[in-house]
Amino acid sequence: MRGTAAECASGALTFSDYGVFVFEPQQPSDKDVVISCAVHGDETAPIEIVRDMLHGILNGDIQPCQRTLFLLANPAAIRIGKRFVDENMNRLFSGAHANGQTPEHQRAAAMEHAVSDFFAAAPAGERKRYHYDLHTAIRDSQYEKFAVYPFTHSGPYKKEQLTFLAECGVETILLNQAPTTTFSYYSARTHNADAFTVELGKVRPFGENDRSKFAAAEQMFTRLVSDAELQLPKFDANRTKVFDVCRTINRTVEDFTLHFPDDVANFTEFKHGELLATDGDKEYLVEQTSERIIFPNAKVALGQRALLTVVEIPVEQLKLV
Numbered sequence: 001m002r003g004t005a006a007e008c009a010s011g012a013l014t015f016s017d018y019g020v021f022v023f024e025p026q027q028p029s030d031k032d033v034v035i036s037c038a039v040h041g042d043e044t045a046p047i048e049i050v051r052d053m054l055h056g057i058l059n060g061d062i063q064p065c066q067r068t069l070f071l072l073a074n075p076a077a078i079r080i081g082k083r084f085v086d087e088n089m090n091r092l093f094s095g096a097h098a099n100g101q102t103p104e105h106q107r108a109a110a111m112e113h114a115v116s117d118f119f120a121a122a123p124a125g126e127r128k129r130y131h132y133d134l135h136t137a138i139r140d141s142q143y144e145k146f147a148v149y150p151f152t153h154s155g156p157y158k159k160e161q162l163t164f165l166a167e168c169g170v171e172t173i174l175l176n177q178a179p180t181t182t183f184s185y186y187s188a189r190t191h192n193a194d195a196f197t198v199e200l201g202k203v204r205p206f207g208e209n210d211r212s213k214f215a216a217a218e219q220m221f222t223r224l225v226s227d228a229e230l231q232l233p234k235f236d237a238n239r240t241k242v243f244d245v246c247r248t249i250n251r252t253v254e255d256f257t258l259h260f261p262d263d264v265a266n267f268t269e270f271k272h273g274e275l276l277a278t279d280g281d282k283e284y285l286v287e288q289t290s291e292r293i294i295f296p297n298a299k300v301a302l303g304q305r306a307l308l309t310v311v312e313i314p315v316e317q318l319k320l321v
């Protein structure tokens with residue numbers, strides 16, 4: 001592999017490309033773990049978590065025994081302190097990067113290559129693949145930490161992963177019911193990894209994150225890469241709230257309005273019949289009791305998602321393994 005390698009206590013950390021760090025343990029391992037951050041450049045807490053894990057590995061405080069790939073996905077956006085330079089990078093995976101020439105299109109392709117190369121370079125044998133793509137959200141959330149479980153194509157949901165996420169403090173899960181062009185769906189679909197978009201809290205500038213709020217997640221990611229056998233508590237269905245997507249509301253015309261204040265938190269519940277959005281002449285009313293809104297953004301490009309609505313479903317309803 002090209003790049004510079006640093007010898008660490010339990011293996012070698014290689015800087016193979018800008019923002020691409022591969023840890024190869026000395027001893028045989030059975031897990032390949034991808035931890036990515038900064039797909040959105042202004043989401044600083046995940047960058048601080050990855051930075052501190054890398055420092056910990058370099059100074060010996062963290063001694064991984066599993067293969068690990070760390071990715072700083074969008075350095076150009078980090079530099080300008082913005083979500084993105086030209087395009088939302090988390091809409092450019094699974095081949096969507098081929099439809100444009102912006103730096104984000106090119107970087108999404110490079111990130112896919114980094115993940116492919118990392119998984120392909122693993123030693124032979126039965127291995128488990130993981131990818132946690134770390135984010136913080138633009139707005140407040142009624143459930144501060146939540147993870148998006150990518151579309152499984154009718155495959156089962158994993159108790160082990162729900163338990164791991166709960167141990168990270170992530171006790172709310174949003175199910176995606178269709179293919180997407182997010183980084184986590186790419187790794188799940190293309191590489192059969194257990195992959196998640198993990199929202200760890202609200203966006204703040206560098207240095208203003210309350211790191212104690214992320215301590216459980218940091219500790220679990222460290223254990224995931226450092227423990228030969230990760231011991232997790234028994235699955236408890238009562239720990240996790242699960243939400244299913246009810247509707248996707250796209251902005252199709254310039255004249256698009258969301259009919260609630262800008263500071264409404266993710267997962268806020270609306271009443272049946274309330275007006276959520278107008279897209280030109282088309283009105284979107286709340287259709288179900290307990291319908292909640294998530295990821296509202298009236299300023300998205302035409303044709304993109306401006307709002308999702310979700311409803312809670314019982315965990316027991318999921319096909320679990």
Ligand SMILES: [Zn+2]
Pocket residue numbers: 039040043135136137
């Ligand atoms: Zn994000």
